[in-house]
Structure formats: structure tokens, C-alpha cells
Amino acid sequence: MALDLHADPIDLTAALVDVPSESGQEAELADLVESALRRDAPHLEVVRNGDAVLARTNLGRPSRVILAGHLDTVPANDNLPVRREGEHLHGLGTVDMKSGDAVFLHLAAAVAEPKHDVTFVFYDNEEVEATRNGLGRIERELPDWLRADLAIVGEPSNAVIEAGCQGTMRVQLRIKGQRAHTARAWRGSNAIHGLYEPLRRLAEYRPRTPEIDGLTYHEGLQAVRVHGGVAGNVVPDDAVLDINHRYAPDRSPEQAEQHLREVFDGYELSVVDVSPGALPGLDAPAAAELVRAAGGQPVAKLGWTDVARFSALGMAAVNFGPGDPALAHTRQENVAISDITQVTQVLRTFLS
Amino acid sequence: MALDLHADPIDLTAALVDVPSESGQEAELADLVESALRRDAPHLEVVRNGDAVLARTNLGRPSRVILAGHLDTVPANDNLPVRREGEHLHGLGTVDMKSGDAVFLHLAAAVAEPKHDVTFVFYDNEEVEATRNGLGRIERELPDWLRADLAIVGEPSNAVIEAGCQGTMRVQLRIKGQRAHTARAWRGSNAIHGLYEPLRRLAEYRPRTPEIDGLTYHEGLQAVRVHGGVAGNVVPDDAVLDINHRYAPDRSPEQAEQHLREVFDGYELSVVDVSPGALPGLDAPAAAELVRAAGGQPVAKLGWTDVARFSALGMAAVNFGPGDPALAHTRQENVAISDITQVTQVLRTFLS
Numbered sequence: 001m002a003l004d005l006h007a008d009p010i011d012l013t014a015a016l017v018d019v020p021s022e023s024g025q026e027a028e029l030a031d032l033v034e035s036a037l038r039r040d041a042p043h044l045e046v047v048r049n050g051d052a053v054l055a056r057t058n059l060g061r062p063s064r065v066i067l068a069g070h071l072d073t074v075p076a077n078d079n080l081p082v083r084r085e086g087e088h089l090h091g092l093g094t095v096d097m098k099s100g101d102a103v104f105l106h107l108a109a110a111v112a113e114p115k116h117d118v119t120f121v122f123y124d125n126e127e128v129e130a131t132r133n134g135l136g137r138i139e140r141e142l143p144d145w146l147r148a149d150l151a152i153v154g155e156p157s158n159a160v161i162e163a164g165c166q167g168t169m170r171v172q173l174r175i176k177g178q179r180a181h182t183a184r185a186w187r188g189s190n191a192i193h194g195l196y197e198p199l200r201r202l203a204e205y206r207p208r209t210p211e212i213d214g215l216t217y218h219e220g221l222q223a224v225r226v227h228g229g230v231a232g233n234v235v236p237d238d239a240v241l242d243i244n245h246r247y248a249p250d251r252s253p254e255q256a257e258q259h260l261r262e263v264f265d266g267y268e269l270s271v272v273d274v275s276p277g278a279l280p281g282l283d284a285p286a287a288a289e290l291v292r293a294a295g296g297q298p299v300a301k302l303g304w305t306d307v308a309r310f311s312a313l314g315m316a317a318v319n320f321g322p323g324d325p326a327l328a329h330t331r332q333e334n335v336a337i338s339d340i341t342q343v344t345q346v347l348r349t350f351l352s
Numbered sequence: 353m354a355l356d357l358h359a360d361p362i363d364l365t366a367a368l369v370d371v372p373s374e375s376g377q378e379a380e381l382a383d384l385v386e387s388a389l390r391r392d393a394p395h396l397e398v399v400r401n402g403d404a405v406l407a408r409t410n411l412g413r414p415s416r417v418i419l420a421g422h423l424d425t426v427p428a429n430d431n432l433p434v435r436r437e438g439e440h441l442h443g444l445g446t447v448d449m450k451s452g453d454a455v456f457l458h459l460a461a462a463v464a465e466p467k468h469d470v471t472f473v474f475y476d477n478e479e480v481e482a483t484r485n486g487l488g489r490i491e492r493e494l495p496d497w498l499r500a501d502l503a504i505v506g507e508p509s510n511a512v513i514e515a516g517c518q519g520t521m522r523v524q525l526r527i528k529g530q531r532a533h534t535a536r537a538w539r540g541s542n543a544i545h546g547l548y549e550p551l552r553r554l555a556e557y558r559p560r561t562p563e564i565d566g567l568t569y570h571e572g573l574q575a576v577r578v579h580g581g582v583a584g585n586v587v588p589d590d591a592v593l594d595i596n597h598r599y600a601p602d603r604s605p606e607q608a609e610q611h612l613r614e615v616f617d618g619y620e621l622s623v624v625d626v627s628p629g630a631l632p633g634l635d636a637p638a639a640a641e642l643v644r645a646a647g648g649q650p651v652a653k654l655g656w657t658d659v660a661r662f663s664a665l666g667m668a669a670v671n672f673g674p675g676d677p678a679l680a681h682t683r684q685e686n687v688a689i690s691d692i693t694q695v696t697q698v699l700r701t702f703l704s
Binding site for chain 1: 520534535537538539542544545551552555575578579581584586587594596654655
């Protein structure tokens, strides 16, 4: 089979969904994307990097825009092949994020002379641990391909521009106790019982909702895993609480960590991983132009996406893609066709 | 090799320890015990049942005493073969409970005409789930072998008579919540956070220490396992707390359960398993005689042992064996030789 980039982005979405591409198994889809770009968008310089495909114009425009979409999906959940029901496409990846990929691929073929130079980045392994993310590899091996004034990441955003993104940090809180037989519990110290005070602080925590550049963020502090216990007759000596903190981009990772150390004062805390947030950056000219083309009020991005990677590279970066992010990774994943059309129109206006 | 039942119980302990017999793999040791009993204690009727070996006198005495010991051990923990250091034997099973077995085997050969009829029960699978316990199988298949006036279980008791035993009950407390992405945590309800109130009740719980027939029991209520969490970015919808309650034998299992339902009023609680306690029963004549032979004050048994199984069959039952139960299941398991000698002397006096 081959992909037809001149097709309607809706049909193109369906075609992409029906090529399975769970993280680590993107080769077939990357092959199809590469050959389609070479055939249907001959005005682009195309390179292959692992299972990522990159393509760009070299028109000497005063500004450059990256359109980035990951090709991989989470594992299927009995939601393949694609299925159209009325005004929605159902199936794995319809939201996250083959509809965004389809819009970008369509524009790659359709807009041969954009008013900004454009770099398309279709990459692998976004849905797995950050170290495998194809963008990291591209950054190391093809750094000049990631230079631009604005990055548009096609993650689902309900076809609304989501600017900035919140940082995310995972910390581990550990309670130590002393083992004993439960029949002689007073000889030990129960680490699980010791969790009650940190859990109380979590339950009573009131997150900030700061406003930044007119966008309202919503922080969060949530236990995401708890684990402890030795055996059914042993006072446990160890209990571990994993906590995920989502913090607005007015705080650095260091400030966020300091905040958590204050919240959990008196407890052993270690940072498991951290990703910085990204300020909205909507004052950059290309970003302002995109907001005008979208004709609406941008909103704050609450989840963490690769927008933050582009932001860290020194450019404005936004999420803009079809689909409701709340449906991502669910069995009932589906996208409104009107979202696909809307994003395509806005980006065509912006680029033309 | 063969076991020599006429050997000193200390040497016999060492010989038993050096025949590995992790639960489920007792066959070799059971074979040795069976052939040694048939050779060295020809006055006994011997039967084999699975990997258990039973032997008894049939002298028509007015009372019958069971001497029961399990042959299995927990898995080795780099503590084999047996090693003598000064006045201690070190190694897997020295405490739990091959020294007790050795005393019983020695007496089986040494006391040919005991003043009570004696039934020896060497059984399998005590260290694993109750359903596999060899005593249960014997109860079903050879019920008349478990009739007696007094059962002496050779579990480690520091060579002191431990009477009665506490009941044990495990319950599961479950908190339900609602999943959401941690970036939009307010859409969900965090089940792990909800654990703080039950954990507070556990941490603040003050256990009873009732006195029964002059023995002081010590109850306990301990979380033994906690588990919850979906993924690093998901508000968890489920958290489970496993709780072990040790209760004195003045309460029935039903009363103990009712007590837990009051402590955790408002929460979903299910009983995972329950074993009743056993009242001391020291007013039975044979038990009183044993206490006199031991020449000391008996103490309350806090842990749950197979004493309760015998108690449930309608006889007095005590723990009486060499070794410190606190060393059972530890890598540094070791028994004082003086304990082995002491238990042997008391039981020889009691039986002769």
C-alpha cells in the first residue's frame, strides 16, 4: 500500500490508523510516510533518521516553523481497524495523534510555497520512557533540523491552541520502620502506618491556579502509587509513596522541588524524574500570527508534551491538533471530523 | 544415610538440619524418619501418610499425649549446612523446628513404656498456606490418630510452656476512587489519598492485653501490605490495605471481626482469612502434669501455631520446644544446646 498525501486529511487519518505503529514498531509506517513525502512533496528535502522522517523547505524565508507529530501509539485496546461513525473517526491513534500527523502530511504536499519555511518532523517512541523519544535522538544526530522560531506540536488540543505546558516531577517518599512478627508488633515499627501523615498532607493540599500571560494553569499534587509490605504476618519496615507534581511554568524544576520539600518537610524525598514546564511564549511574532489565524483565545496546556522540548531549544512552542486529549489512550478513542477540518484550515491560512 | 534415634538429641538435630526439607520437598526426610522409627522404636505402630510419618504406643493408658512437629522449613537463606559454634547450633531449621523434632524422635526410641500413651506426628507443609498443611490431610484421612487428651507442639518457645494461642485474622480494606490524568486531577478522586484516615486509625489503635487463666495476651492490629497505583500520570482509582489482627483467645473469630468493623466503621472491609485462637486449657490433668514437670510458670502464646488446630479438636494443647521463636525464618537462626537438653529432660520426666 501507499499513502496518498493529496487525499483529504480525514481519509489520510483513516489510512494512518490502519497501519499499526505501537512504540518501537513504527518502521512500516515510517517507510510509508517517507516514500509518500518523496513522491507527493518533491519540493521538500527529506531525510530518514531511525524510524523518524524529516522534511523541510529551504526557501530562505525570514522565519521557520516546525510541525511535529509522533508516529507511534500506545498498544491497541481492541480498537482497530478504524471505523467511521457519523461525524467521528473511531480507533487507536485517531486522537493521539494520527489525525494531527494526517493534517501535517496533507499540508506538506498541498502547500508548496509556504510563507514561513517549514520543517516537518514525524518521529518515533513518544509514548514510552523519555530516553527512547525519537526527538532526543534527532536533537543529538540532526540538531540543525530542530532550529526554528515556532514549533507546532500536533497533539490533541480540541483544535484550540494550547500554549506553554506545565512541568511534571515525580518524587518518591519513603518511610522506614522496623520488622517484627505481627504477634509481637510492639517490637517493630510499622512503615505503612507512617504513611498516614504524608497522605493527610496530600489529601489536604490545595493546588495553585496561577495566571500567566492571560492563560490559567492548574497545578496538581497526586499520589500515583503506594507500595509496602513483607508478608501477611510481618510488621513492614518499608513503605514507598510515588507522587506526581504538575507545576505551572512560572516555576523552575528547582523551585518545584523546593516546594515539595516544604510540603513534605520531615520526610525522606527523592526526585525520580522531572520535566520542566514551558512558558506560553505567545509574544513571538510567528506564534502571534498563528493565534490570529486560529481566531480564538489560546488556553493553557496542563499536560506535559514535547512542546517543552522545543521550548527548551529556545523557540515558541504550542500544541495544536484535532481531538479531545481526554480520549487519548482510551479504548473509545475517537476524533470529530470537524476538528481535523478546523486544524487543517487554520494551518493552511497560517502557512499560505 | 540413616538417622540414629538413640543418638543425643543435639546430634540428631544436626543430622535433621542437614537433610534439606523445604515445604513440599519433605519426602527424603520423611523416608529417613519413617525407617528410623521402624528400626529404633519397634514398640511403636508406624504409618506413613503422604510426607507425614505417624507413630504411636497402644498401651491402654488412661490418657494420650500427642507430640507433634513439622518436618518442613522455609527456603534456605545461605544458612546450610548446620554449624556448631560453642553452645549453639546454627542453621536453617535449628529453631523452626528440627530441634523439637529431634527431641521427639529421641524420646520415641528412648521411652518404650511411657505412662501416657503417646502419638508422634511428624508432618509436612506447615510453613505454607494453611490448605496445604499436612495436619489437615491427616485429620481427613486418619482422624483417630489425632485423638488425645493433650497435644504438645514442638514449635520454638524458649523451652518454656506456652499455652493457648492468639487468633489471627486478615482483612482487606479497599478504597475506591476515580481515574483521571494527573494534569487534570480535579476530574478524578485519588484512592491512595483516601487511605490516610484508615491509616490514622491504625496508627492510633491501642491494643488490649487481657489476662486469661493467669496468662497475659497481647493483641495487635497491623497493616501488612498496601498497594495502589495505575501509572505515573494517573490519579489512581483503587487502593488496598491488608491488615492483620491478632486477637486474644477470649474472643471468637466473629467477635474479632465485629471489632474490626467497628474500628473501620465507614469502610469496605472483607475478611481474607481467619484462624481462631485457643484458650490455655491448663486445667486438663495431663496439661497440669506437664506444667509441673516443667517446673515453671507457663506463658501466653502470642503467635498462631498448630496448637489451635489441636485445640479445635477438643484437647488441651501447648507449645513447648527449644529455641527462640524470634530467630525463626532468619538467616542467623540458631538454637541454644541447653534448650534442647532442657526440653528433652522435661518431656522424659513427664512421660516416664
